[in-house]
Amino acid sequence: MEDSAIIDLYWAREERALSETDTKYGGYCRSIAHNILKNREDSEECVSDTWLHAWNAMPPQRPSILSSFLGRITRNLSFDRCRRQNAEKRGGGTLPLALDELSECVAAPGRVEQALEAQELAEAIDRFLRTLPERECSIFLRRYWYVDSVQDIAARYALRENTAKSILFRTREKLRRYLAGEGIIV
Amino acid sequence: MKEQSEKLFRAIGDVGDDLIARADAPVRKAPRVWVKWAALAACCALVIGAAAFVVPMFRAGSSGLSKAAPPAEAVTMEAPAEEKMTLETAEAPAEAMPEAAPAEPAEQKTRTLPGADCFAVVPESVTRTAADVTLTNEDGAVLALRSEYWLETQADGDWQPLTSNLLKAQSQTDEAAPEPSVCTLHYDWQPLYGELTPGEYRLAQPVILPDGSEYTLYAEFTIE
Secondary structure (H helix, E strand, C coil): CCHHHHHHHHHCCCCHHHHHHHHHHHHHHHHHHHHHHCCHHHHHHHHHHHHHHHHHHCCCCCCCCHHHHHHHHHHHHHHHHHHHHHHCCCCCCHHHHHHHHHHHHCCCCCCCCEECCHHHHHHHHHHHHCCCCHHHHHHHHHHHCCCCCHHHHHHHCCCCHHHHHHHHHHHHHHHHHHHHHCCEEC | CHHHHHHHHHHHHCCCHHHHHHHHCCCCCCCCHHHHHHHHHHHHHHHHHHHHHHHHHHHHHHHHHHHHCCCHHHHHHHHHHHHHCCHHHCCCHHHHHHHHHHHCHHHHHHCCCCCHHHEEECHHHCCCCEEEEEEECECCECCEECCCCEEEEEECCEEEECCCCCCCCCCCCCCECCCCCEEEEEEECHHHHCCCCCEEEEEEEEEECCCCCEEEEEEEEEEC
């Protein structure tokens, strides 16, 4: 079914919207959840919660790209669940490593640059990513949006693992310089 | 630091939908470097091969054109060569060829002129209205006869064509002389010229050489 037809089902408040969404994007959302949580049950719960959030969001929203809209909900829900689990010492997996890597992009404490709201920071990162070549941008997002492992990224782009690591390292360094150049601290 | 990393992680989550969708699109795998070089090498080989095949064809074609419509200089250079090939100089055909060769060295490669003695009148057959002529074809160089021929007579040291009321179509027309290689052709010129008066004559017979170019053979005879 076309995305626009699925969105119409949400707007018409037809419950078939949920089954159609699960048929088309269930696997996509489960892989995002599993990358973050590394737990099948937790991932399944997050995906179910995603459909509920989508049901509540449409209407009034009418997303232009349904997959990204749903994936973002799953990612945020999974991230929140992972944080709770880490607080309870139950966590693990790829996310902590990804967060450690991202800490390289954070300005050192004590700097006086402007601290931005989350949305402004997202816009700055969006601008930065659009300056990158398509492949570098996608590799960065596979790692820090989809939370793919470095091995999976290397396989996806037919790279050696060290090459993938090297590309990610250089991109993080570029992001750090970009944010510093914009006078942004996180 | 951990909070900042999480803030950054959340911010990355809010980048444009188009970027997120693009990162999930199937990857177009770049061809391996050796594949690109191999493709380039194959293209080069194809071009070189085609050039090696086409350029000689162009050369052959252009030389054929120059034969079909030779420039004025070529005609004037060739005329004396033809005269050398007449029976008049039959005693020294070997010298005649080297003289023509420097004038058109390229043409000599593709055009082998028949020897002067390959076209000769049979003396005992000569009458005032007819004669037999032997045509000798060299191996692998069969000549094709044109349908027309004419007679010339010697006047003031030059060969002048006899005037004729008709253009003669000869019976052995445009056919290659049979191999092996000596054949006798009978020429009856009475319809063209009537009875010849005593004097020196020569019979001019255009032929087509094996390479497709045209040439004129001459055979001299005397009417007593």
